Amino acid sequence: MDKTEFLIIGSPHNLRSHPDLTLTVGRTEIKPTNSVRNLGVIMDSDSTMTSQVGGLCRTLNYQLRNIARIRKYLDEDTCHHIVRALVISRLDYGNSLLAGITNVLFDKLQRIQNKAVRLICGAKRREHISPYLARLHWLPVRQRINFKLLVYMYQYLNGTLPKYLSSDIALYSTQSTSHHYLRSAVDHTKLYVPKTHRSQGDRAFSVIGPRQWNMLPLSVREAVSLNVFKKLLKTHLFSLDM
Numbered sequence: 001m002d003k004t005e006f007l008i009i010g011s012p013h014n015l016r017s018h019p020d021l022t023l024t025v026g027r028t029e030i031k032p033t034n035s036v037r038n039l040g041v042i043m044d045s046d047s048t049m050t051s052q053v054g055g056l057c058r059t060l061n062y063q064l065r066n067i068a069r070i071r072k073y074l075d076e077d078t079c080h081h082i083v084r085a086l087v088i089s090r091l092d093y094g095n096s097l098l099a100g101i102t103n104v105l106f107d108k109l110q111r112i113q114n115k116a117v118r119l120i121c122g123a124k125r126r127e128h129i130s131p132y133l134a135r136l137h138w139l140p141v142r143q144r145i146n147f148k149l150l151v152y153m154y155q156y157l158n159g160t161l162p163k164y165l166s167s168d169i170a171l172y173s174t175q176s177t178s179h180h181y182l183r184s185a186v187d188h189t190k191l192y193v194p195k196t197h198r199s200q201g202d203r204a205f206s207v208i209g210p211r212q213w214n215m216l217p218l219s220v221r222e223a224v225s226l227n228v229f230k231k232l233l234k235t236h237l238f239s240l241d242m
Contacts, residue, residue, distance in 0.1 A: 056091070
């Protein structure tokens with residue numbers, strides 16, 4: 001029972017309307033908590049991902065400080081491999097869940113990546129980070145998240161996305177019989193974007209994924225294979241930040 005946690009997810013208004021809600025299992029009464037960890041990702045009751053970003057930043061700052069202590073003994077290539085293994089891999093883990101978070105949270109994650117870049121390249125604090133990101137061929141944090149989402153969208157259109165994700169996504173032509181949408185579906189790549197009424201809804205995978213996909217150039221969306229798509233997509237995302 002001490003390993004059982006109970007989380008209520010909802011808007012601030014809905015959470016305030018259920019202040020005393022509890023869960024009873026056998027003779028044990030379990031009170032809701034503000035956040036829980038699931039497969040290494042901290043989910044919070046208001047779906048802002050604030051707890052996940054805060055915990056991730058603390059962990060990665062700790063790793064970067066440890067690497068900095070031995071940096072003078074490492075060449076750039078070795079440092080690059082260590083940072084990718086201990087920092088960037090954690091930054092990328094489950095990052096599609098961070099799509100649509102606030103700019104404040106994005107900035108916290110971007111500062112972590114900037115520290116990692118400066119540690120590898122020896123860049124000074126006041127130097128602009130973009131040339132060093134390009135040198136390492138690393139996308140900024142926001143674009144890394146978009147990259148993951150857009151790969152999922154490509155997999156959906158090619159029938160390789162798991163059903164539990166693809167069930168909420170649809171082509172325009174399956175959602176509307178209007179002439180406008182049917183014309184959009186001629187390029188067989190336009191996805192339907194559901195309408196939402198709350199900011200939390202805009203962050204849903206079924207909304208933000210298709211929305212980002214429809215913004216891609218047709219030449220990228222029509223890539224002949226996943227490997228080609230990834231190359232074209234990375235080039236496109238780099239061009240947005242350069």
